[in-house]
Amino acid sequence: MALCASSQAVRLAERLASFSVGRYGPSLPLYSSLLKVYSQAKLWNKACDLHTDFERAGITPDTAAYGALIKAAVEDGRQSLARHLFQESKNPDVMNVMSMIRSAGRDRDIAKALSLLGELEQTPEQLDATTYNCALEACVVCGDREAAENLMQKMTKAGHVDVVSYNTYVKLLLATQDHAEVKKTLEDMRNFGIKPNVVTYNSLIKASQQNLRQAWQLVQEMQRAGLEPDAFTCSILAAGLRQSPTSKGLDQILDLMAQGQIGLDEVLLNCLLDVCIRLKEPWRLPELLRRWDTTGLAPSPHACVMLMRAHGHAKNLPEAWRLWRRLLAEDKNLTEDAFMSMVDACLATSDVRSALHVFKESKMWLSGFPRATVAFSLSVKAAMQSQQLAAAVELYEETKGSLRLTAVTYNTLIDALVRSGDLKRAMQLFRDMACQDAGPDLISFSILIKGFSCAGDLETAILLLGQMQAQGIQPDSILFNSILHGCARSQRRALTEEVLADMEKAGVAPSNFTVSILIKLYGRCGDLQAALDVTDTYPKRFGFRLNAQAYTCLMSTCIWSGDLPKAFEAYQHMLEDGCEADGKTYDTLLSGCVKHGEAVRASQVLADGLACPSIRLNREIIESAVVMAHNRGRSDVASEMVGCMTAAGFQPSKCLLGTMSRDPTSASTWRPRRGGGKKPGREVL
Template sequence: ERCADSGGCVRNHMWLIRAASKEGDVARALGAFEQLKQELPHLVDPIAYNIVIDACACNRDMAAAERVAEEMRAAHGVNVVTYNTLIKGYCLSGDLAMGKRILHRLEAEGFTPDAASFCCILSLAAKSLNVKEVWNTIAGMDRHGVPLDSFSASLLMQAARKAPKPKDGNGLLTLMDRTDFCIVDDQVIFNSVLDACIYRRDRRRLSRAVNAYSSATFTPSGRTYGLLIQACAMLHRSQRCWELWEELTARGDIKVNEALFGLMIDALVESRQVAAAYDLFQQWRTKVDCDAVIPCTLIKGFAKMDEPDKAMAVYEEMKAAGAKMNVVAYTALINANCRRGFTKRAEALLEEAQASGFKPNAVTYASLIRGHCLCGDLHAALSIFHTMSEKGFQADNVIYNTLLDGCVQNSNFQLADELLELMKERQVTKSNYTLSTTVKMWSRRGDLDKAFEALNATLSDDTSPPVDAQVGACIVGACMHNRAPDRALKVFEEMKRWPNFDGPDVNTYSSMIGGLARHGQARQSVRIAEEACEALRASPEEDQRCIAATSLTQMFKALRHERLQQEVGYPLFQKLKAAGQPVDSKWLNRPWGRDKAAWNDDGQDGWWGE
């Protein structure tokens, strides 16, 4: 009976200590512990000590925690739980160095660290984006055979998303390749993986994550559906986007809000299904509260499809419906017209926007500059650039890239050099678009070495984002334009090993196939075409990516010229057909004449001047 009473007394004191801890009252927790030691000293065991240390640690009173731990060492000795609790306290206090020091003490005293020993250190390193300590901690976990838990994995993917240096973020994504990293363990980690891969544009790992979703056991939330739709859009799986949308809208427990609806519209526009996006908008506009953002997306979509009249029609519908326009919508509409060189209409829209109280932003000015550049009027483009500066707008890389592209298109290389120097002087961040334009500039100037110098400088810069497929297409095009097919072949193989490269894409393959054929390397052209059949082969859920017909026409013309039609041409034709590439029987039968569209001395397959 006395033991029972004593046990109840101990439980009461433990309850008092925990209650004081939750209320942040360390002094009261310590007081309850002192009272227990006085009343029942023989029942104060290591468990009781660890509970008191935890109360101190949770409230970041590490001096008190260390003091109780030393008392415990003298009375009973410390254990792994004691050290783990101290590590937790220091990490909660943001003191990573002390947390690591306690971990070293734990090991030095012969204890084996467990998952709890590493969890708090790893969490703090990930949250503070201390990538070096993240890797050090993971190395320690591997040394002791401690696997990653789902909580840590989720934090690491968030760190991969937030890391300021692309190299660090991309490096953390490699954790997905570990055997103990389960993508679909729970919804939190799955969403973190999707978000990080989308942000870092890591299509390979994103594809793996989306494929793994079929084995997930959790019920997807609205956020999960949104991320999956974004992911499938990036992976060119428009049919899967529709399936997810139908699944989402059939769920009675999830309300489709503007954000989810906007993501589906974005996905359709991204896959160039702008007309379908417009039809979906008409179906849902009365079911979802929509502001100008979604119509703006449609306007931008029609602009990219070079259909400014349809963009204007959306605008007129908005006005008729009394929808409130914003500066983003006006800018998108101005951009739609500028992309076709309709500068007069664009300037009229700008006046209308200003009359409504809206002020143009940097993107508005960039659109107007682009429009004048397309019309070959660099003087007008520079005039807008100076007007923008006078009104206090700080030109960003979008503005500079637009002007730079205008200079290259109009062969004003002196001004292009001045702009690049000005970007360097003003520390304007260079993007992949800057690099693509620079490569095209040096190509047109006939200096292929300079084009490669610009490319290699970016590849060796850890602070630069990963080089994208457009850059790969441009450098290959530059080689072909400067009659250097062997150099094109070399860089084509090298780009497959570039860090986090999302190519070669269909434009690169098209340029290689057509360029090699023009330069008398028909067999190499066929080899690349056969590779493209596999690399661009669409899975059942992906959209088909088609090699440019002009490039294939050039290749079959070269095969006929070299009398390889029977040996190589016919089998290749069947491979292309089986891979879902569009084929034309005329390639096998027609007598070849001089076809300017199919045999371009500059090697331009449509993408070059865009």
């Protein structure tokens, strides 16, 4: 058990103690040894609980055991227990009184702390600087600068000061940011013949965490003074690096550790691992983890949390699972930090299924974890990115009732289900959402309405629109356009007119996208004039200008309706309106010219399109237009178009050049290839 204390092997010590009590019965040496193990591991709550075991076994602690119990009670914040133990010890020694002074400091009772010091001064005991330092620490904890100054003066006159005294007093001055007084105190310290030590510099470095350049200057000053930085120095520097981590800063810390042969402790390990993860440099993690393994220290539950996360980012998920199993076996209550770290480890390896298992194993604690909702959202996001919708849905079913999900998370799941075509499951989640405090919002309704509209179920889409308006949610143009788009695809002209009336009644103005939808609808219904009327009346009525997409849609409808001149009229109106054509516009007009055999117009469109370097045209459509001109006997126009292509950087394909070299009459002759099945003319195109 003594070896367990030095290596902090708490679990082994507890098994040894349990075995010893069962075989030989409880004893003072046994409980004292276990108390030492808990104290070494800073498990103050377990150390305090041993007092009950002492009482149950009828064993009276000795002076050392009382001292350890009192210290544990003070550290654990159980001041009433500390006072009870102090009184129970009857003849407390100086160490126990010092623990009570610390307890008074924790209680913010500086008068009590100084009173206890005064009682000690009245005893025959020879007090030293350690005892006075304990009272000075109480002044610092209480933030009582006046009491600290008076006590420091008293200690200096009596010669009861050492480096710890000055370090404690400097800590108070740094807390109040009185840097001038800090400088003066350090001068007094040197004048008194006491040199600053590593702790002194560590306090100064910690106060400079926000200014890492100044912190490193202090490190250099420390080294010039012949003092070597320790693990705490490196931990302070690493903690300061967390806010704005850099690879250079991390390399500096690792170099400092290598120069001073500084070993890892839990605090330093946690800081370094956290910086590596924040820097997104997982390749550094395996070496740090290997160095930790060489220490032989058993990690505390807090260290296990960071180690799980680090192993996940180092792509060593089995080791993270081993630590997770250990935590579940040792602790009756899972902590939120452990849960979040394990989920993070799984997601770092893109293993959504493993994250799902973590949620399942933690189900009984989820309701008490405020950040579990965040972990759920991150898991769903990872599932969407890796296209594992089934895992996301299973995770939802597993945690339903345990978590209060946000509207954003519900909407993410509903959107994924709609995109996959599972509208039935999406509606089920929508109903679950309606039972939550958040409830469906504009985005929720928009996702479902668009999904049902695209699926052709316009009745359900309009029903959802009515439900949405009944709940006081104002629909926007995007939502109405989704329904109109569904109407256009189904050629439901009458229903379109009703939706437009509802749109105007709701005060939602049509947009260019609305106009494009209506143009497509009327074109499919064979009413080109209605499409032209929309482009003429809507911009004037609702105060907007048609954009390139709306004009292009109109040109496409005109071509589809067999009226190429109208398409070119729309093109002319577009240019006169100051609207710049895009690649889609020119591709549409060229395709129309090919369809209607208009070689000259195709040449004009190609020249306009190639005159704009920023516009990219479809090579296949361009070459189809050239072939069309050639086949219609306009080789001059075809050659002109090839010249425009070459000047613009388009190199004609070998197939096109071969077609141009043949006679137009023979070029249009189609000969079936072996296997047949193609229509005449496909070979040329």
